[in-house]
Amino acid sequence: MNMAQEILDNSAYPMVGGDGPYSYARNSNYQKESLDSAKKMMNELIDQHLHPENHLHSMNPFSNSFRVADFGCSAGPNTFHAVHNIIEAVENKYKSLRMEADMPEFHVFFNDHVNNDFNTLFRNLPATGRYFATGVPGSFYGRLLPRSTLHFAHCSTALHWLSKIPVEVTDKNSPAWNKGRIHYTGAAREVEDAYSTQFGKDFDLFLRARAQELVPGGLMMIVAVGFPDDVHICESSLGENFNVLGSCFLDMAKMGIITQEMVDSFNLHFYYPSPSELKTLIEVNGLFEIKKIEKLVSSIANKRVLLDVDACILHLRAVLGELIKEHFGEGVIDILLERHREKYIENPILSDERYIKEASYAVFLKRKIRVTSRRNSI
Ligand SMILES: C[S@@+](CC[C@H](N)C(=O)[O-])C[C@H]1O[C@@H](n2cnc3c(N)ncnc32)[C@H](O)[C@@H]1O
Known part of the structure; x- marks a missing residue:
């Protein structure tokens, strides 16, 4: 795929837009909590690993801009919190080195x-x-920015x-045909393997693109x-x-609201890797040094979002609403989520x-300064 094709790739259904009651903007507290719990660690890691004195940002002698990108930013407001945290940490580092003038x-x-x-x-910037x-x-699984121009990449x-x-x-x-299921949870081993292989390929593309940028x-x-x-x-509430x-989709197929064929051909795009x-x-990719991989502490507020049935249904709608509408048509989401709500309570x-x-x-x-392996020249 060339760069222009990637930029025109229209095959994804993002979060529900706007700032109405069903929007991602109003139903993304769960994701916001992760950013909040990562804030302190990011501050410390930027302090340890950013070296402004090496003129990291001085490729061009007439500009001292520090370039940050948030990949998969959605429509806000979480991305603004992330950007705020990054800029604050970089500024702190400059101040601690008494480099305010720079x-x-x-x-x-x-x-x-x-x-x-x-x-x-942009309205809410x-x-x-x-x-x-x-x-x-464009898709972050391809190149989006010019070579060697970015100082900090973020993706949450x-x-x-x-x-x-x-x-x-x-x-x-195929033995991996996922008939009657919408995800690899509880499915045949081959289904999970297919998802995991796809994640590996995608993540490698993501790392390669960022390493170039x-x-x-x-x-x-x-x-x-x-x-x-x-x-x-499959041992978790998320899998359940x-x-x-x-x-709920299968019930709706039995009721004739959608077809069984529609259910069989619908699968959720999500894969959840282990650390x-x-x-x-990351090691096989070889383009980055790992400075830290750490589990973030989940706050009580975060758990409340997951356990509260109304918050959970709103969150599902904000994240999956567009995807479900595209595959099953208008009108299905309300019936689906009402059924899901009843089953959730039971x-x-x-x-x-x-x-x-x-x-x-x-x-x-x-990003490694020099990459020795031939597979991985940047
Ligand atoms: C759950 S939201 C997270 C948004 C935000 N980062 C946050 O923390 O709230 C995931 C976002 O990633 C975007 N996304 C998923 N795959 C993507 C891709 N290949 N390229 C660019 N964005 C992508 C989705 O459209 C969606 O807006």
């Missing part, structure tokens, strides 16, 4: 799919004048979105949703949630804190 100007690139609600994003803002449409709660559903999962002749020594913070090494998704959602999986994939796993096993992992990377 304080850079900040240029922030907001990336998401072309059909993201960039209008809402904080009026602090602290940075110059630019929208960058977005990499579990695969670039596509693995083909085997919808192929009737970042300056040598440039930094990257990823907040990824995943499961601890010893936990399988997908099973229940799948069963060891992330570590192995199912003890979904409202029991002990089954919240997914976690957010902060992954802090530094």
Whole structure:
């Protein structure tokens, strides 16, 4: 795929836009909590690994701009918190080195799919004048910015979105055909393997693209949703949630509201890696030094979002509404979520804190200055 094709890639259904009651902007507290818990660590890691005295940002002697990009920014407001935290940490570092006079100007690139609600994003841009803002449409699984121009890459709660559903999962002749299910949770081993392979390929593309865009020594913070090494998704409330959602689709097929064929061909694009999986994939990719991979502490407020049935239904609608509308048509989402709501209340796993096993992992990377392996020249 060339760069122009990537930028025009329209095959994704982003979060519900605008700032109405069903919008992502109003139903993304869960993701905001992850950013909040990553803030202190990001501050410390930027303090340790950013070296302004090496003139990281002085490729051009006439400009001292420090360029930050948020990949998978959605329509706000979380991306503004993330950007605020990054800029504050960089400024702190300059101040601690008594380099206030060299304080850079900040240029922030907001990336998401072309059909993201960039209008809402830019309408709500904080009026602090602290940075110059630019929208960058396109898939983050390809190149989006010129070579060696970026100083800090950020990506939060977005990499579990695969670039596509693995083909085997919808192929009737494959052992990985996921008939009657909408996710790999509880499915045959082959289905999970197909998802995991797709995640590996996608993550490698993401790292390669960022390695080209970042300056040598440039930094990257990823907040990824995943499961601890010893936990399988099917033991968790998240996995159970997908099973229940799948069963609601099957009920609707039995009632004749949608067809069985529609259910069989629908799969959610999400894959949740373990920290060891992330570590192995980053090492095999070879373009980044791993500075830290750490589980973020989940706050009580975060758990409340997951356990409160109304918040959970609103969150599902904000994240999956567009995707479901595209596949099943208008009108299905209300019936689906009402059914899901009833089953949620009946199912003890979904409202029991002990089954919240997914976690957010902060992954802090530094773009290698020199890459020795031939596979990985930047
Ligand atoms: C759950 S939202 C997270 C938004 C924001 N980072 C936050 O923390 O609230 C995931 C976002 O990633 C975007 N996304 C998913 N895959 C993407 C891709 N390949 N390229 C660009 N954006 C993508 C989605 O469109 C969505 O807006």
